[in-house]
Amino acid sequence: MTTSTSPRESGNESYYERTGEHTFKPTAHAGGAWSADEQHFSPLAGLVVHAIDQHLAQRPGGLLLSRISYDILGRIALDECEITVETVRPGRTIELLEATVTTGGRAVVRARAWLLAALDTSAVADSPREPLPAPDSLPAWAMDDAWDGGYISSIDVRRVPPTRRGRATAWLTSRVDLVAGEPSSPLASFIAMVDTANGIAPQQDPTAWMFPNVDLTIHLHRTPDGPWTGLDTTVTFGPTGQGLTSTVLHDVHGPVGQAEQILTVRPQPRP
Template sequence: MARSSTPRRTVVKDFPPLSLFARDGETYVPTTATPGPWSPAVCHGGAVAALMAHLLEEASTPELESLRFSLDFLRPVPTAPLKARVRPVRQGRRTHLIEGELLASGAVVARGTLLRFRAADSGMEPRSHLSDAPPADEPGDFAFHDAIRNGNGHRQFMAGGIEVRVPGGDTFVGARAGWFRLLLPVLPGVAPSPMVRVAAAADHGSGLGSLAHPSEARRITYANADLAIHLARPASGPWVRVEATSRWSAGRSGLTNSVISDAMGPLGVGQQLVAIEHLDLPAFNSRTTAAATA
């Protein structure tokens, strides 16, 4: 339910920004590198995923490896001060499970969990039913995607927060495959972990795997309601490759499956449930902005 007074959108104005978020006491303030493509008032899911993964890892010990991450988007995450609640669920000898929430104006807007394993050398060679060969393409084989020039014009995560490379460069939606490189840390001076980089990239699967026809570009939305990542090993290097396929029902739902790789080869999978809605973009923008400030 909307509040009687609309809270002011608070985005760190420094440009170029030094990080995705700035710490202000107990809150995390989005910078101009966090908005999504639909509206400058709403954070991109990849930026939210990166923040949540960072906060959950921060509550654990560094020698463990983050191998499963899940995130539920309960409502649009505004580009406004966010508070976090993080709680260790289990801290065993071999695994840690941590859960957390992000809140805006007192309301929970996102909820996440992280499962971490203690690394140990078993002496066994890696095994797989599938090919472990490196991807057939490299980041340099794809063209830079200028999200500002090809999108709605405002500063956003896909331009200032993460580098996006897709075949041809101009068309991201439905490109199926892309390479991603996080350009900024989540917070100033904190190097992104492998899971933070993967989470920031994997959220793009629903866009890469979109089944919307070009003629529907301004009449259909496909926002993912969640993000689930399972990895066999941590990512290596700054670049993460996401290759997505989708299945959309005749109703208003869909499922995107992504293969997540680095330069060495496949390392895991991502899944997203997608909420599909037919509408015109200006109406969606006004409704999204209203929801973000509710």
């Protein structure tokens, strides 16, 4: 897995501040879209990759993060969190890691990451997916007109005007660093945007319906490059309270992988 890092060109604002070797305090920029006192999962997903990068930093390279799956075990308060990383299945060509996010003594996220050997397969590299329109060719979308929260206010979104509910194509980037005073890898910064997919193509008005995701799984066939995260997203609601957000992931060079989120769909409580 690559350990190269590149700080954002933004400045001193950040989603998190380090408080210890494995502990981090979220800033207001990490605030959630469904509730102001919760963390948005998107930057936290990137923070987990940042912790994995650190776990691997003292080791020889050669393995690439190729899949990461997150299970969201409960409400993620806007409070200090601890992230621990352990090796579940060691190997020279295939390795499995597990990361656990804890707040208030309770595990709130468990993530598993498969690392695969880096080999030269450029001679057969191909994808039927077409690249997205360039970010600078698309109009800006004020996502905070539709969603609340510090995280949504922190991102720059360029979106193809949608033609129907549940379908959208967008580019995202952020003016905010992941962790104050620390460079983050292009992969961590890229993944810190992916969970936003569930909000760019809503099937229903979020003031009338809730549809939070309880997981996020990302498969990568190429390590993405920054600073833009491209989302080609389809959202489907089923008839019995479940939904699915499916996204083809892109960087400015083309497709890099896919992401899936399972949703719990329910009406907003009446006041």
